[in-house]
Structures are given as C-alpha cells and as structure tokens.
Amino acid sequence: MLMCCLLLLPLKVAAQDSASIYTAQLLQPPNDSVRTQAIGRLAALRIPATFPLLIAINDKKLYLLDHKAVTVDSKPTGEGTYRLYSLYPDNILLTNSSGQPLLLPLSALQTVDIPRADRLQLAGIAPLLNLFSNDAQKRILAYTQLKNTGDSATLSILQAALAKESNADARRTGKDVLYAARLYSATSTAAAKAYIDSIGDNWSDNAPVLLRNYAKAGFLNQETAHYAAAQAISLEKRYDSLQRIQNFFSGLSLGSILILIALGLSIVYGLAGIINMAHGEFMMIGAYTTYCTQVFFTHTLGIPQTDLFFLAALPLSFMIAGAMGWILERLVIRHLYAKPLESLLATWGVSLILIQTARLLFGDLTAVKTPQLLSGGWQVSPHLTLPYNRIFIIVLTLLMVVFTYLMLYRSRLGLQIRAVTQNRQMSACLGIETRRVASITFFIGSGLAGLAGCAITLIGNVVPDMGQTYIVDSFLVVVTGGVGKLAGTIFSGLGIGFFTKISESFFQAVYGKVFILVFIMLFMQYKPKGLFPDKGRVAED
C-alpha cells in the first residue's frame, strides 16, 4: 500500500499545483464561467486537500475573512458566534493572538455566494467530500454511502480519511467499508471468514445489512454465505439484548419523570387532602422560571455560558413555584380545608387564571435551550447511548425522592405535616401551628412541581397549558400508588413507566396508552386502594 502511495506522489504534486490555481480562480473569478469551470475541475481532481473547501461550497458555508477562504463550525458556540476553520491549503482551526479559538459572528464574515448550478457539480462526489467534513454524522453517512465501492482510488481516499478519523462511530462505519471491499474480493474461504469476523467484531450499525447482502449474493461459496448469515443473526441478537437495556432505561426515565411530577402532587393531595387541579400549572411556572432565567442570563447579564442558567434555574424554579403555591394556600386553600371538594373547584379556577396569565405574559411559544453538558448522550457501548438529559432527570428524581422521604419521615416538620393532614383540629390542640404547617406543605409540594417543570424543559415544551398534559398522568400515578403513600408513588411511577415502554414495543403508541389505562383499571380491581393500601382499622372510612 505504501508503494502505491509513493507511485502516486509525482502525479499528486502536479495536481496540487493546479488545485491551487483553481482555488484562486474560484474565490476571485473574473467571470461566472471561470468559476463554474474551476469547481468542475476541482471536483474531477478529487484531491483530499481541497475537500474541505468543496464541502464548504456544497454546504453553503464558504466565507471570506481578510480575503482568506474560511468556514464555520457546524454548531454555534453560545450566542451566535462560531469557530472558524481555514480551508485551503490547510484545514485548521483559526486562533486569535492569545492562542484561543477565534470566535466570530456570521455578520463579521463575508459570504461567498456560489450559484446553485455550480454547487450541483459537486453532487457526484458528495460522499467523498463528506468524508472530510467536520461533522461526524456527515462522515458516517459518507462512509455508509461508499459502502459498495470497489474502485481503488476511492478506497485510498477512504483510507486517508480513516487514518485521521477521530469519531468512534465513524471509524467503525468506515472500517466496515474497507472490510466489505476486501470480503468481496477475498478468494479463500478462510480469508472471507476472517473478514466476516472482522466485520462482526467491528460491529457498525450497518454490519448486519452488509453481511446479509453478502450472504444473499453468495459471493464465494455456500459456506461463507452461511457464515455471514449466522454472523448477521448473532449481531442482531446482541443488538436486541442491548435494545432491551435501552428499553429498560427508557422505562426508568419515563417513570422518573412521572415520579418527579407526581411527587409534589402526592404531598399536596395525599397528605394535605387538597385536590390541586393547578398542580400542572405550578409545573408550568417552574418551566417558565427556567425560561426567564435563561433570558436573564443571556440577554440581561450577557453570559454566553449556556449551562450556568440551568444551575440557577433549578433552585429558582423550586422557590418561585413554591412561593406561588404558598400564596395560593394563603389566599384560597386556607379557607377550604373543611371542604376538600371546593378545593377542586377553586384550584381549577386558579389553573385557568394561571394559564391565561402565562399566555398573556409570554405568548404561546417559548424555547429553553438544553444546557450543553446535558445534550448528547453517554455512549455505554457502540449501540447503546443513554441521553444525558434523561440520566440527569433520573438522578434529580432520585435526589428529590430522598429529600421528600427525609423531610416527611425523618424530620419534625414531616411529623407535623402528617399529623395536621390527618387531624387538623387535634394537631392544633397538641400545639402545632396548623396554618404554618399547611403553608409549608403547599410550598414544598408546589416547589417540587416547579422543579419538575424545570426538568421537563430538557425534554419537552414550555407552553402555557403544558400542565394539562401531565395532570391526568400524575393523578394516575398518585392514585395507583395509593393516596398519601410515598413508596406507592415511586413504585407506580416506575411501574407505569416500564409498562408503557413494554406495551409500546408491542402496540402503536396510541394503543399502548389505551393498554396502560386498561391495565391500570384492571389493577385497581385487584388493589382498589392502590399499591400500598392501609391495613386494618386505619383503612376504614
């Protein structure tokens, strides 16, 4: 292979020269036809060094900075600024005088408009170009598209690209292509099997398809075909078992969200006996608090670091939703402890008011940016990625459950809360300031809802009536678990999460949901007072 490269060397030097010429023509064309021709030539030459430039053209991301051709990173860094790369002759990250990456907004660059027709000349070599893209996803795609290539020039470019490939997924996919090429050209059964094994070990997303195709084509002999088919099946089996882990994780994550939302409701409803129809709206308040924090950080404080806002938003959403809950308790709920039914009506009214207020204040549409730390996922193994935002929510839920448990069952306040909710008058006679305890209960319950709202911004929307989406689910969780039972809320949240995921792998989402509802109804037949019913006299009405 080295020989091959050496032989190509003189040719390459000559090509490089012409590449420089074409590049210059392209950037400062005396007329349109020259540019068109230059691009066409460059495309025909297929010199990897020019690929970054061609990619930039193809992606419409070619800019001039001080008359030098540059391109921008695929994602903006914080507030609309981008990292810049030079394009030709070398493709490197630009730095400022202090060695830091140079960050500029698009407005500081001069856009180079290449007409659509010119760009279309690049369509044919797009996969090759993309092998050198800065975007790992595009490289993966490019490797995939090159899959069945037998031509050696392409293969050598592929090898060059693989040599500097930094992304594991992309490397895997790339290697597949190489192995496949060799597999198809293998002449001995042993060699073919060896390549099949390599493909299996490498195990890219594409591997089963590749092996299947090989098996179907039956290139060498029956034996290798069978061997390939068997390998494909074993890969798929392995994939399936990973998929089960993924499914388990999905269930855990959905369950955590349900628990997080239901936790506050469980306290306010199960313990304070108030059917809080506005619970979802406290979640919405938490979500909007997160939104406002983001706006405040980026616009008012001008802090581009996007993650900081989320750190601040977590406690803030708890406090603000909690404070709103506290006010609600003071103004309305306080008068209704003797009339739990009326609390249903009043909180329904409050929820209408809160929704409309949010609508008038924020309009219907708002966006919360996911913190950078929490985007993407943890690649546990090649085919198992656990998204960070979901891991975060699971951890947050765990923390909140522990917090709630300690607060309720290991603190004096918890004892007071439980006493007050079971027998308000007697608690007062025992020296507990029931009003204060009720306010605090509401504060914590609503605060937890707010926190849930903040967490939900990581996976869902921020809209005025977002609370309504969750209210039935959270009531289902609380009730299935048994009213006022923390453990019940946790188990039923997880249970519903897992069952939903299991049913979704059999049914479509809609029927999956119906299935869960029917399942819950049947379950209540068997446990009419939830997962953890009170036993004995306590349970009497």
Place this chain on the structure above:
Amino acid sequence: MMNTPVLTVNNISAAYGQSIILRGTTLSVKRGAVTTVMGRNGVGKTTLLKTIMGLLPAQEGSILFNNENITALPPHKKAKAGIAYVPQGREIIPRLSVYENLLLGLEAHPDRKAKIPEEEIYSLFPILKDFRKRAGGNLSGGQQQQLSIARALVSNPSLLLLDEPTEGIQPSIAQEIGSILQQLVQQKGLSVLLVEQKIDFANQVTDHYYFMDRGRMVLDGTAEELKHSELEKHIAV
C-alpha cells in the same frame, strides 16, 4: 398565686352555627386540684372543653388562664401555654405510629429538646411499649384511649382537660389512671378539669364538682359538701 384558680370561665356562650349550646357557663378550676364537670348526655360538657381549648369560639364571656385572658387564642397557643386536652373520641392520629403519636405530645412541651418520659409512660400503659411501631388507628378502642391520655401527659401540662378519660378502658387501668392523676396533682401541682359521668371514678379523684344542665352550671361544691342524693336528682332523667 397558689390560691387563684388556674382557669376561670366567665359566663361564656358558644354555639354550633345557629344552635346555641353554652349559655353563660361559669366555672373555675383550682390550682393543683381536680375539678369535675358532670351532667347528662348532650348538655354541653364536651362543648365546654372545646370552647376552652379554642376549637369553638366563645361568643360571649371570657376565659382566664393563670389570670391571662386566653378567650380568643388559637388552640396551638393554648397548648403551648400548658393546657393539654384528652378529647372524647380519642382523636389519635390514625396513620402515625404509637410512638409518633407520643412524639406529638412534645409539640407543646415548653422545652424544645424534651424527650418522651418513656419509663413513666410505659409503666402506666405497658401496651404502648409493645405496640410502639403500630399505627395508632389500628389499636383497640381502650388502647387508643390510653394512648390519648399518655400523649397529653407527655407534654407536661399545667392544666389537663379530660373528657371522659376512662371510657372504654379496662377496670384495672382505669383504676390506675385515677391514682396517677391524684399523684400528679399532689406531687407536681397539676390542675385537672375532668368531664366524667361514672360516679365511681369521679369520686375517686374529685376535689370539686360542677353539675351542668342545658349549657349552664346548676350546682357545684366540694366533694364532701355534695351528697349523693342531690347529685342523683340532677342526673336522673
């Protein structure tokens, strides 16, 4: 100070909605003594204790505790001031364990760091020790009554309001409750306002009697002054 009544109820009236129950009830509870209120069903004995405790507003009249006017104070302040209440119907917090119910007694204890006097309580009511972890609501009726009394004692009150405390309690323990009361009154200077209908028990502990009828006190006197015959006249239907 020693001779002033610990609690004075002056001419109070109280009502549930529109039905007036107490009509100018007056009474005083001697310091370090047991004052008993007797009367037939439905005359307002429980209502009187509820009003003293602040569960029901007194529409007229005043209630003085240690010479301070506590008429309008909310119940929790009264509890903190040293009034403990054993209500009719036990009012155990059902889903809290027996131990947690006792812990609640500490809420009104003047000393925030106070501990439950476990030995004393458990020697008086041994069953509570065995059932420490059981939900209060699962206890038998008499056990709950014991717990209710124990809970009141935990707060170390200066005035104890007892509404038919021996109801449902087995004879031997009722007996003991009587002696403990006497002990507390004599040794710690506890004052007790007892509502009781069983004359045997009342006789055992009482220093001063009141008879109540239709929301008013109709008769009162010391244990010696009051003859059985007179008493029966009022209790008879």
Place this chain on the structure above:
Amino acid sequence: MLLNVNNLAVSFGGVHALNLDHFSLRDKELRVIIGPNGAGKSTFLDIICGKTKADKGEIFFNGKSILGKTEVKIAESGIGRKFQKPSVFPGLTVHDNLLLAAKMKKDIFSSLFFKSTPALADRIHSVAVKLSLTNVMYKLAGDLSHGQKQWLEIAIVVLQDPTLMLIDEPAAGMSDEETEKTGALLLELSKAHSIIVIEHDMKFVEQIANELVTVLVRGKRLMEGTFAEVKNDQRVIDCYLGRTNAQLETL
C-alpha cells in the same frame, strides 16, 4: 345453638388478635364478653358481622356458615351490630337514620316506592321514646353529642330487629343512671333476641349478666362462667379487674 364458633383465628401483622377455640350462644341468650383492652372482643364481633375477614375457623349462625359472606348477606340473615365507636349516618336526621334501619324490604324498588305506614311510624316513635331520642328527632345525626350517638346507634339496632344483636360497649359515655336504663333495655330485648354485649363497666355487667360471661384475654377464651365465678377468678382479677374487684365486693 344459634351461634357456633370453632377455632376462629385472625392475626394482624403477626399479632394474634383472636384465637378462639370455641364459642356458642343459645337462642335468646344474653352473653357478656369482657376482657382487657386489646383482648380481641371487638375483633370477634367484627368477624361475625363480616367486617373483618378471619384467617381460619368456622362460624355457624342458625346452622348456616356465615364466614366469608358479605356484610349485607350477614345482616340479612339477622345479625345487627352496634360499633364501639358510634357510627351513624351523619348527613341524615335522626328520624331518617331510624327509618333506614327499620326492618322492612330493603331492595331498590321497595325503597323507590316506599310509603310510610302508621305501624312503622309508631314503631319508630316508640323506640325513639325508649331511647330518649324524641327531642333530637329532626337533628342531623352528625350534630349529636357522643352519648346521643350511642343511643341512636342502639336504636338503629333495635329497629333493625335482628335475631342476634352484637352490642359493643353500650354504656361508654353514659351516666350511671343511663347505664342502668340501658341495662334494663337490654334485658327486655333479650326476651326476644339473642344478644352479645361487650362492656368494661362491671356494675353494668353485673346488672345484665344473668347467664354466662365470657372472658377473653389476648385473643383466647380465658374462661366462661357466671358473673360471680368470673369476678372471683384470680386470673381475671390479675389481668383485668385489678383492685376494682375489691370495690365490687363492697357493692
């Protein structure tokens, strides 16, 4: 025998609340059950009337097994219950409480097309008079005092006119006079009904216990005998009566 109970046992979370080898009741017998707090007396009645499910054992009422039957079935077969903690319909007037209790057909259609008869009105009135409820006839039951609720609940059982009455602590919260009156009423009722009474008031027990008294301790039947036998039994004195017994001697 009207009621026959064998090897009845129930436990709550490991604690044996009731473990009764045998218990039987004659027709028109008035039986008193005594025993320390937590002995399982109320639990025993709870099992008979279907409120609590037994772990094992058998109960025959009028020769038919009633264990595991629903509360309604048991009530229909002729068992009425007064609970330890007064339980009435707080949202209905005393009169309506009594009306609902009164013995008659209780299916939907009879209720829909129910018309009061003078006989029924008389019966309700006479029971109300007997139990001093006439003054509170149109008060909501929830607004009654504790003692009044006790009366009302007894009245409910009386009007139900069951073969077997299960009466849990009727004298609690009543004055001595009223207790005596209740005793007299129970004695009168026992001419036509079988009754099981639970009480801690020894004077009251003495008044009504013309027949057997059963003593339960920790779920087990300690002894069964006449009132005199029971009150002089050293075991009963030790675990239940305490020094009170001495006082009873003086009565």
Place this chain on the structure above:
Amino acid sequence: GKAGSSDSATAKETVKIGVLHSLSGTMAISEVSLRDAVQMAVDEINAKGGVLGKQIEPVIVDPASDWDLFAEKAKELLIDKKVSAVFGCWTSVSRKSVLPVFEQNNGLLFYPVQYEGEECSNSVIYTGATPNQQLIPAAEYLMSEKGGGYKKFYLLGTDYVFPRTANKILKAYLLSKGIPKENIIEEYTPFHHQDYQTIISKVKRFAADGKACILSTINGDSNVPFYKEFANQGLSSATCPIMAFSVAEDELRSMDTEFLVGHLAAWNYFQSNDLPENKKFVADFKAFCAKKGLPGGDKRVTDDPICWAYTGVYLWAKAAEKAGSFDVSKVRNALYGLDYPSPDGLVKMDPRNHHLAKPVVIGEIKPDGQFDIIWKSEGLVDPQPWSPLTSPDKDCDWVNHNGTYAKK
C-alpha cells in the same frame, strides 16, 4: 340574548368580518398568530380607506380549541353578527365542524392552513395548500438525487385526520414510484405525546443503512420532545433527515433549534423568501406586533399559515372591490381566477374551484430558526383538492359542475 340593535346605524360605514381562531386551549399555540395576521391586514386596508369605502370591523371571538364551540361561534358570527366573511380555523376538525354552518347560512370562510384535501365546499376559500402543493413535491425531492436519493420512508404523525390522509396519499405516491412496501412505515402518536424514546429507537434501526428519511406530520407540542429525543439518540439530519409538514417558523420559535438544524420542511412560503413584498411584510408584521404589545413583540416571525391568513383578507377585499359588493355569492364569483401579489409573489385563485395556485418551497432549518430555501417549484403549482393518487375519478369544479364531480 343578542338582539341586533344599533347595527343599522353603523352599517353604512363599516363592514363586519369574523375572526374565528382559537385564542386559548391547545390550538392557541398556532392560531393566535393568525388572528394577529388578520388584524394586521384589516388595519392596513382600513388605513388605506377600507373596502368599497367601508371600514372593516373585525369581530373577534375565541372558539377556545373546542370544536363544538367553533360551530356555535360560526352560527353566532353568521346569524347574529351578520359578518360578510369569516377568517378562521386551523385544524381540519374545526373546519369540518363549521362547514355545515357556513353552507346552510351561505357564509364564506377563508381557511389559511394546509390540509388533507378531499373536500370541495362552496363556502370555503382554501388559501392553504392541498396535498399536491406540499406533500408530493417534498417526497419527490427526497427521492431525487439532489435531495439525497432516499429509499426508505418513515411516515410519522399525530393521530388525526390531516396526518392520516396525508400519509395515505404519500404512501400511494411512494408505492407508485416503486418504493417497496416494507420500506414504508406508518406510525401515529396521540395528541400531546411527549415520550418518543421507543419510536426513535425504531427509527434508528430503520435508518441504520443511511437510506431512510422521516416524513413528519407531528403536530404542535409533540414536536419539541420528538426532535430533542431524535438528537439525543445520536441521529441527525445527515443520517436521517426529517421532512416536516407541520413545522413552520412560528413553531421553531418555541424550539431549541440546535437540534433541528439541517432538517427540512415543505411549505408554500418561508419568511426567508427575499422578494421585496415579503421583506416589507415581515418588517410590517414585526412592527405590528411590537406596536400592539403582543407577546414576542418584534421578535415575532411570519410563516406559511400567517402569510395565507394575511393574504386571505386581501383576496377577499380585492374580490369585493371587483364585485362591487360584499354579497357572498358575488364575492365568490369574483374570486375565481383572481390573482394577488402576496408576500409569496403573485398567487392566483383557481378559475374553477376555491383553492389557491402557489409556489411550493422546501427549506432547511438554520440555527436562527429560519429556513434556507433549497428547492422551489417552477412557477405556481395548481391545487388538486382531490388527489389523483387516491381519488383519480374525482375533481372539484364550481364553475362547470356543482362542486365535486366524477371525471370520466
């Protein structure tokens, strides 16, 4: 009761129109902007002296995303308020619910949203796209060399009539183009579905060989969790692009665009259209929202339904001027073949039915929530309310036929 009282006095100077967009409930998210667009058009026309010398008086009501209330409000507008035309509705179900009301009371509804077709009412002016003005070009583009040559299609939608019908047509189209059945997956999620973990896993597997794309008719608030999960599981526009039919600039305002960059949408109009008419329209709309103190202010964007809601009012005004009357049938007749220089360029009412001929555009989402136009139809695309793919025998013609008729 709503007795008509002082109407006659003011009727001389004003003409009433109804605005029937949900301002609360689940659809408010989309429809509030349409109310704003209509209001802006009305203000502009009034500032220029009104229509036929009369000022337009909009009667705004809130049908609250409640389909029955849509019908009730439609009756109220037509019977009690006697409006000359109504501008409203977003979802197909709301349109279906008011349709009989408009037909029975001879009303005229301007409906500004893309829809599933299979309808041909004499009382509705459909300014939104028919399937062939949005769906088919998008699928065609994705299959083309330039569009990526995709061979597998995941049709994913919210479970209601537009996605269902759209997918029916898309499927017929794809099959007709030789895509094998097993390369097409159809799946629906309930309204407000929030958890896309399972579905994205399925997509990931489906798209492993790099030949698959998604045709999304996911509606409203499900989009954010959908796109977020898509990115989180390591998929991107490069590996499997999403072509959305219900995501426009206004929806993008509510999303963290980082996850969406590079994905596609097909519409008839994008804010990034650089016609001078459009530049002015966009600037005017921002100024209008800022001036009225509407939430979002000058950060508001325009999009396809906003453009057609706005254009609808002008079409009506122009038709009324042409007819010289506000009479519904006269206006309707004036509308056939009428053209109007909309922000999207010159558009033209069909000469035979109540749909609009207009350009089709496909855009790629940019980080700023705008679309890069990557494909544009040659000229205007004529509307086909009955898709030849699924109803080859039907057509809609109110000039020569009585609405829907059977083609020979």
Place this chain on the structure above:
Amino acid sequence: MKTKNNPLYYILFIAIFAILLPAGYLSGLLSVNTISVWGRYFCFAIAALGIDLIWGYTGILSMCQAFFFCLGSYGIAMHLLLKKTVAAGAVLPDFMAWNKIDTLPLFWQPFHSFGWSLALCLLIPALFAFVIGFVLFRSRIKGVYMAIITQALTLAMWLIFLRNETNLGGTNGLTDFNTLLGYSLSSSSVKLALYMISFAVLCAAYFFCYRITNSKFGKVLQAIRDSESRISYAAYKVVDYKLAVFVVAALLAAVGGMLYLPQTGIITPGRMDVKASVEMVMWVALGGRGNLKGAVLGALLVNFLYSICTSLFPDSWLFILGFLFVITVLYFDKGFMGLLESIKQRFSPTRFKTPQTTH
C-alpha cells in the same frame, strides 16, 4: 338542611324558558341562534342532573359522564348521517369512502332506523354503565380511586374514538347532517321545536330526579355517601343501589347527548376529553352539589358565561371564569344555590332562626 321547596323558583324558571325566550324569538327580538344555544344548555343541564345524582347524592365522583353523553350523541349522529347518505343515494358516509372502507360496518346497520337508534342510544350507555359499575362497585373501588379510574376509562375511550379504525370519524367526529325524521335541521321552526323538547325533557328529568331523591331510595343514597359500610350492616345492598344510580346517571347523560346533537350539528371525541369531563363536574360543583336546582343552574350559567365571555372578552374570559370559580367557592357555601339561598334569607323575615334547644 334541605332547601324548602319554594314554588317561586319553578315559576320563574318556566316563565323565562318556556314563555319569555320563545316569545322573544317569535317577536323577532331574539335570533333563532340564541334559542338553539339555550336548547344546548338544557342538554348539559340534563346530564348535570345525572352527575348530581351520582356525585352529589351518592358521593361517587364519576368522570365518565362525558363519555355517556357522547354515546348518546354519536348514536343519533350515526342515524342522521345514514339518513343523509341514503338520501344522497350513497351507501357509505363520506368519511368512510375516503378511508377506503367499502362496506358499512355491522354496528352501523341498526342506525338506519330511528327507533333502533333511540333504543341503542339508551341501551348502549346503560349497558356500559352497568358493566363498568358492576365491576368497579363490586371490587369496592371508591372515592378518588373511582374518580381516577373513570377518568382513565374516559381517556381510553377518547383515544379509541379518535382512531379512524373505530369507524366513527376519528378526530373529526360526525358532522354535516340535514334532516331529522324528515324535518330540516336548519329550519328555524325545527330549532324552536328542539329547544322546546329539550326544555320539556329537562323538566321531566328534574321531576324524575326530584322524586328519586325525595324517596327513601334517595335517603339510602345519602346514607351511602355518608357511610357506605354502615348502610350495608343495615342490610342494604350497596352495590345494587350504586349500580342503579350509576345507570340512571348514564342514561341522563345519554339523553342529554341525544338532544344535544341535532342542535349542535357535530359530535367529536373532543366532547369527552379530559377537559370536557372535568368541566361537567364543575358545573354541578359550582351550582351546588347535592342540590338538583343547583346542578341545573350551574350547567346553564357556566355554559352561558362560557358562550358570552368567549365572544365578548376573547382575550380575558379565562380570567373571568377562573375568578368566578374561586370567588364562588370562597364566598358562597353551597355554590350558586347557596348564594341564592343567602340572598333569599337576607330578605326573608325569618332571618333569625330561633336557636334549637336540646331538651
């Protein structure tokens, strides 16, 4: 406790709705639309009576009344749609043709006949209620558990009705009818007739419920609400009683739904989504639970306010309704009825009741 029956309420009610409103329309003061709108409110009020029976009197919070309401509506809608289809010479309703269904599903067949439709509109909800009730009551599901399960059931039904596979029009539901028993639904006189029929049915339903609640049966219901276990020790078969009211409540909801459909002209699954089912309960709560007049008043007033506020204050009606809920709860003890009572009491000479004595 129970409000004394003041004939003034009835006279006023009948005078306004049976005389004043129709007269207003006939004399041209009111539009036919106003009449129709009130006719629809009556349908809600009929359903509200059922909710009051099951919830207000028996204490069972059923969140599936909206579903029963829809069953009634869908039944009639199917009939009307088939009539229209047949009249147009087609075999299948439009939406089915579009969904590529070639034969009319079997369960649609009986709805060709008006009689069968009426019967099925009552039978199906009753059957549903019977089965659901039997299962739930037998396993002693109560209180909030009952509320949540019935809500889950409604939610499941909603999802199923949204599907096109169900062949009931999916999200779009059923709409676009023209005649009922040969009379054009768009004609004003038919609208007036429907209004009057709805009013008459409302009055009949009220009378029926009034009789029920004032019988001994009604007292048993209240006793079940107060203490379900105690009443079974008194030998009342709680399950039977609950089941009976549950079925009656379902029937009332269905009747409301049946009358609602021709006056509204559309039925969609939206009528039974979570919001709709909660709102139905709110009418009764706001009017005054456990009080039949309150249920009617609540349903009429809330819906009337909903209608006018969404027109008059499109941007702020949620505030108005929201505050109304909160204020009513805070200041009036028993809903609107409580308010009326307290107003009445203020002007009545017997304002100061003599206190009751206990002896």
